[in-house]
Amino acid sequence: MPGNTSSKRTQKTNCLIEKMGYYLDLSDPDIAHLASLQKHEQTWRQRDIVRESGAPADLLYVVKSGWCYSYTIMVDGRRQVLQIHHPGDVIGIPDVAYERAVTGLQAATDICLCPFPKNRLDEIFRDSPRLTALIMTLGMMDHVVLLDRIRTIGRMNADERVAHFLLEIVSRLRITSSDITDTFDLPLSQELIGDALGLTNVYVSRTMSLMERAGLIQRMDRAIRICDERALKDMADFQDRYYRIDTSWFPGGTAPALEPNT
Amino acid sequence: MPGNTSSKRTQKTNCLIEKMGYYLDLSDPDIAHLASLQKHEQTWRQRDIVRESGAPADLLYVVKSGWCYSYTIMVDGRRQVLQIHHPGDVIGIPDVAYERAVTGLQAATDICLCPFPKNRLDEIFRDSPRLTALIMTLGMMDHVVLLDRIRTIGRMNADERVAHFLLEIVSRLRITSSDITDTFDLPLSQELIGDALGLTNVYVSRTMSLMERAGLIQRMDRAIRICDERALKDMADFQDRYYRIDTSWFPGGTAPALEPNT
DNA sequence: CGGTACTTTGACCGACATCAACAAGCGTGG
DNA sequence: CCACGCTTGTTGATGTCGGTCAAAGTACCG
Incomplete structure (x- = not known):
């Protein structure tokens, strides 16, 4: 079992395994696989650019600690933040389809990432259909979260967007930190939040x-307390996409993976 | 055969295989697999709802002919169109992650779809790692297209959004219809376009x-002619996500699929 | 022919952007 | 220790892009 430190959020010994394990019973070989993806680790300081958009897309990253985000820059300098990445996330699955990275990747806090080459996925595909299905499913969850984001940006006004954004973050944090109830640290500037929601920093502040x-x-320093979750959920028409997924179709039923093929 | 009109575009014998084949040399068993997904077909009339949001997500659909779209409805009745689906597309990959459909699905024109149960994917995962990789990659392309959409809606003004939208459609059509150069039929109401771009029908009309x-x-009836593609691409900062993908990491190299494993 | 769906155009309005100034916190270096 | 710059958040004044409402025109279809 991955260790339990006393820290609140990031300092679990292995966030990826913890997150994966939240959704599925993992076999020992699967755990070994996941652990091997995190052999190398590298750190960046807050605001460092991990990878530019357009760089060769040969690496994926597992977030070990800290927050970072994917973004694109428009020709006129405006920025759109596309995804916030938390500990346990695998970054770059969509980039696998292309030779060059579609998005930039930047550190929102000091971070520690574990880069691994994308052809390592190939191994997993061969060895563990069950883990393959889980990785695909996590990718699809991201997909669905993007759909929610489009809906949010396309058809909601500022307060609804912010409400949705906060709720999404809490839901996500609750997967790996079951102790989070209504208060959490939000290490994101209002400019960043605005760039994620299609708003300006000024209007995020007002909102x-x-x-x-x-x-x-309620705000204390960078911490946020969700005082009226019910009201927020109602105004943002929020659905938790992280809480529960469908594993019924996975190869090997719900038991740990069987030996691969014949 | 569902009624065969004289139409020039949609009535290819098999759009899915054609689209897949555009990206990859397919082996005979792979082709057989893909063909088998399209055994059953079903037609809907324009404006019919194929599947409500929240319905059991046990089916995927291959689009055989016609256009349809995924959407969500907000509590106040506003609609956000999330994706336009063209012939050859596989609809519902992200829904695989959940027990219930995240989006609704509605016919933009009269359509013919081939529904198949989602556990059929399981077979493909087992039998053809190469086809698995391709299906995953197509899913990731959709993902990247959504990222573009977020960028478009979040940070671009109306004319840039419309320009991007039109360019995306042409790019997509060009995969399966190499004869399309600058003119194509756009069977979507301006209200639909607006709902896809976070605008109103009124402003789409003006734009x-x-x-x-x-x-x-240039517009003639429902046909659109792209007169100045260069200018449109510049104003929308458009990147074609459909033209070229990275298959180098696929199992079995770039040759037609070898016998699976060992 | 009447009904429905779709497009267009005008007048008006409001949500959010823009611009600007100020304050607070923090790390760095003297 | 203070001074300085940098980043971030707040608040006000003003502007604008796109929404809302409404009406009229057109095409299609039963």
Whole structure:
């Protein structure tokens, strides 16, 4: 069993295995596989650029600690933040389809990532159909989260967007940190949040101030407390995409993976 | 055969195989697999709802002819169109992760789809790692297209959004119809386009009129002619995600699939 | 012919952007 | 220890892009 430190969020010995294990019973070989993806690790400081958009897309990354984000820059300099990556996430699955990275990758806090070459996926595909299915499923979850994001940006106004954003973050954190209830640290600038939601930093500030005054949330330093989760969920029409997935179709039933083929 | 119109575009004998074959040399067993997914077919009339959001997500669909789209409805009745599906597309890969469908699915034109149960994917995973990789890759392409969409909706103004939208459609059509150069039929109402781009039908109308007056596009009935593709690409910062993918990491090299494993 | 779906155009309005100024916190270097 | 720059958050004044509402025109279809 992956160890349990006393730290609140990031310092689990192995976030990836913990996250995967949340969804599925992992066999020993599967655990070994996952662990081997994290042999090499590398750290970056806050605001460091891990990978530029357009760079060769030969690496994937497992987030070991800290937060980072994928983004694109428009010709006129505007930025769109596409995804926030938390400990336990595998970054870059979509880039696998292309020779060059579609998005940039930047550190939101000091981070530790474990890069691994994308052809390592190939091994997993051969050795463990069950792990393959899980990795695919995690990719599809990301996909669905993007659909939610499109809906949010395309058809919701500022306060609904912010509410949705906060709820998504909490849901995500709750997977790997079951002790999180309503308060969490949000190490993201309002400019970043704005760039994720298609708003400006100024309007994010106004919106969050209003939400706080309305008693929906509370802010202490960079920590956020969700005061009225029910109300937030209602206003943002929020669905938790992280809580539960369908593993019924996975090869090998719900038991740990059997020996691969014949 | 479902009624055969004289139409020039959709009535290829097998769009899925054609599209897959565009990216990869397919082995005979692979072709057989793909063909078997399309044994059953079913037709819907324009505006019919194929599947409601929240329905059991046990089926995937291959589009045989016609256009349809995925969407979500907000509590206040507003709609966000998430994806347009063309002949050859596989619909519902992301729904595989969940027990219930995340999006609704509706016919934009009269359509013919081939539904197949999602556990059929399981077979493919076992039998053909190469086809597995391709299906995953197609899923990731969709993913990347969604990233583009987020960028478009989040940070671009109306004319840039429309330009991007049109270019994406042409790129997509060009995969399965190499004869399309600059003119194509666009069987989508402006309301639908607006719902896809986070705009209103009114403003889509205004925008397209302006673009026509500016000589960027030309409209005859429902057909669109891209008059100045260069200019459109520049204004929308458009990247073609469909033209070329990376298959170098696929199992079995670039040759037609070898016998699986060992 | 009447009904429905779709497009177009005009008048008006509002949500959010833009610009700008200020304050607070923090790391760095003297 | 203070000074400085940098990043971040807040608040106000003003502007604009796209929404809303409404009406009229057109095409299609039963």
